[in-house]
Amino acid sequence: QNTLKESGPALVRPRQTLTLTCSFSGFSLLTTQVAVGWIRQPPGEALEWLALIYGDDTKVYSPSLRSRLTITRDTSSNQVVLTMTHMDPVDTGTYFCARSLLLASPFDLWGQGTTVTVSS
Amino acid sequence: EIVMTQSPATLSVSPGERVTLSCRASESVKSNLAWYQQKPGQAPRLLIYYTSIRATGVPGRFSGSGSGTEFTLAISSLQSDDFAVYYCQQYDDWPRTFGLGTKVEIK
Numbered sequence: 001q002n003t004l005k006e007s008g009p010a011l012v013r014p015r016q017t018l019t020l021t022c023s024f025s026g027f028s029l030l031t032t033q034v035a036v037g038w039i040r041q042p043p044g045e046a047l048e049w050l051a052l053i054y055g056d057d058t059k060v061y062s063p064s065l066r067s068r069l070t071i072t073r074d075t076s077s078n079q080v081v082l083t084m085t086h087m088d089p090v091d092t093g094t095y096f097c098a099r100s101l102l103l104a105s106p107f108d109l110w111g112q113g114t115t116v117t118v119s120s
Numbered sequence: 121e122i123v124m125t126q127s128p129a130t131l132s133v134s135p136g137e138r139v140t141l142s143c144r145a146s147e148s149v150k151s152n153l154a155w156y157q158q159k160p161g162q163a164p165r166l167l168i169y170y171t172s173i174r175a176t177g178v179p180g181r182f183s184g185s186g187s188g189t190e191f192t193l194a195i196s197s198l199q200s201d202d203f204a205v206y207y208c209q210q211y212d213d214w215p216r217t218f219g220l221g222t223k224v225e226i227k
Contacts, residue, residue, distance in 0.1 A: 037216075039218075047156075047164065047207055047218040047221075049215055052216075060215075096163055098163075106166055107154075107156075107209075108166050109166075110165070
């Protein structure tokens with residue numbers, strides 16, 4: 001069964017670094033065109049794509065957040081990790097990881113999301 | 121970046137009605153356009169990809185059309201399970217971008 005699940009802290013202090021883990025099963029991130037990405041959603045707002053990593057370790061980032069994001073993968077443990085530095089209250093929201101199967105394709109499978117609150 | 125504009129922001133409809141949701145891209149995305157459905161407290165669910173192909177398990181009452189910059193999602197006869205927010209997304213260029221969504225609510 002193909003699944004993704006996000007994990008990470010529910011509360012982060014301003015200026016701290018957020019580290020989120022996406023654990024997936026049922027597919028491999030060793031295939032070149034398969035990718036796992038991160039998308040976030042502030043409360044009551046729209047979806048925003050953040051970053052994506054392909055099976056060949058190619059990484060793509062949102063230009064507006066590029067300086068704060070790092071995406072990595074651990075193929076042995078089937079995990080993708082996203083770090084976001086210098087967290088701010090505007091970064092509060094639900095963070096989703098999702099799968100993409102081709103170089104140009106939508107997100108066909110999503111995790112349930114993890115909620116992150118940035119507050120002192 | 122490609123800006124995706126959805127209209128209307130909210131649609132108030134009765135069950136059984138046909139609804140049409142619009143999505144416009146600021147530049148051509150060819151046919152690389154997807155639609156997602158999101159219910160409160162849930163992750164988005166892929167409904168339509170490549171403009172008009174229904175994802176696995178999506179009922180036939182959902183259909184997509186368009187190309188280039190103008191796209192439409194139609195629901196032929198709205199069911200109670202269809203009240204949700206619908207997002208379009210382009211995957212033709214980086215960064216991937218979503219529209220702000222159309223909320224379909226019960227009239």
